[in-house]
Amino acid sequence: MSVPEWAGDIPTWIGAGGALGAAWFAYQTITSQRQQIGEQQTFIAQQTQFMVEQRQNLELERGELRAAAEDRRTAQAKRVKMHSRKAGASTDGQGATTPADHWVVTVVNESDASIRQVEVRFGAAYNSAEVYEWETGWNPALGPRSSDRLPQLVNFIGPGRAVRFESPRYSSASVRNSPPTLFFSDENDARWALTARGDCGATRQEPGSPPPAE
Structure with a gap:
């Protein structure tokens, strides 16, 4: 039985299927990488915000420590x-004031x-x-x-x-x-x-x- 003409060349179909699979794999890989990059960016942003808050807290604590040290330093002098x-x-007998x-x-x-x-x-x-x-x-x-x-x-x-x-x-x-x-x-x-x-x-x-x- 002969292969229908519309079926084309079998190796061509196999090649097309392989290309489609490779394209799908590449698409999935890119999608996964984008998702990972997005998650990393979110994590980095959260860590950056956390470090900013930590730095602000440290600056406040240092300010409080400096104020406390200054209070201790001046407490006795005050x-x-x-x-x-x-x-x-004085006033003499005639009402004149010295x-x-x-x-x-x-x-x-x-x-x-x-x-x-x-x-x-x-x-x-x-x-x-x-x-x-x-x-x-x-x-x-x-x-x-x-x-x-x-x-x-x-x-x-x-x-x-x-x-x-x-x-x-x-x-x-x-x-x-x-x-x-x-x-x-x-x-x-x-x-x-x-x-x-x-x-x-x-x-x-x-x-x-x-x-x-x-």
């Missing part, structure tokens, strides 16, 4: 107080650790003239707590202790133009300065830096 006033004003001629400064260490190398300077030119240990809450009218004077640079003031510093006596204009500045070192040897207007607390002094402006 608890050192300076109370200052002008003194020496202006204040010096500063009186009481330094109170309200922290839980000692402060060291404590000194008070008045303006840019004057050191303390008299320094005494002082009882917190002591009545100034009673004079110093102890008759023993301390050096201008007090080695340390313990927790809960106080020291009184008095400036030299000079003109009222000099008193006005020479406000006090307290200098001290904390338990970590950081140097601090506190002015009479230091409502926000002491500021750290870098080596060689000038006194803070009043």
Whole structure:
């Protein structure tokens, strides 16, 4: 029996079938690869987002750690107080008033650790003239707590202790133009300065830096 003419050449049909199979396999391979690439891109995007979130979290944690470290670093300095006033004003029998001629400064260490190398300077030119240990809450009218004077640079003031510093006596204009500045070192040897207007607390002094402006 002869092969119908429409059937063509058998090898041709076999070749066409092989080509069709190869094309289908190639199509399936490309489709699978595209799907894998899509899944990889999705995974990479998710990992990238995850790393971005992790980096943001780390930055927040570092910021919190830095803030906590800064709080610890400044905690003691913030608890050192300076109370200052002008003194020496008086009124004579005829009602004439003599202006204040010096500063009186009481330094109170309200922290839980000692402060060291404590000194008070008045303006840019004057050191303390008299320094005494002082009882917190002591009545100034009673004079110093102890008759023993301390050096201008007090080695340390313990927790809960106080020291009184008095400036030299000079003109009222000099008193006005020479406000006090307290200098001290904390338990970590950081140097601090506190002015009479230091409502926000002491500021750290870098080596060689000038006194803070009043």
